[in-house]
Amino acid sequence: MTMGSFVRASARPCLGHAISIETSASVRHVWDMHQLRDDMLV
Secondary structure (H helix, E strand, O other): OOHHHHHHHHHHHHHHHHHHHHHHHHHHHHHHHHHHHHHHHO
């Protein structure tokens, strides 16, 4: 196993994890915005 393929193999799950963190963070931001808007309407 070459160093390049090792880095690629270990980078892929790390990248996927980072993407899921980014996605959940943006979803939470949108959710918070909706919650705020609902609070203002009440």
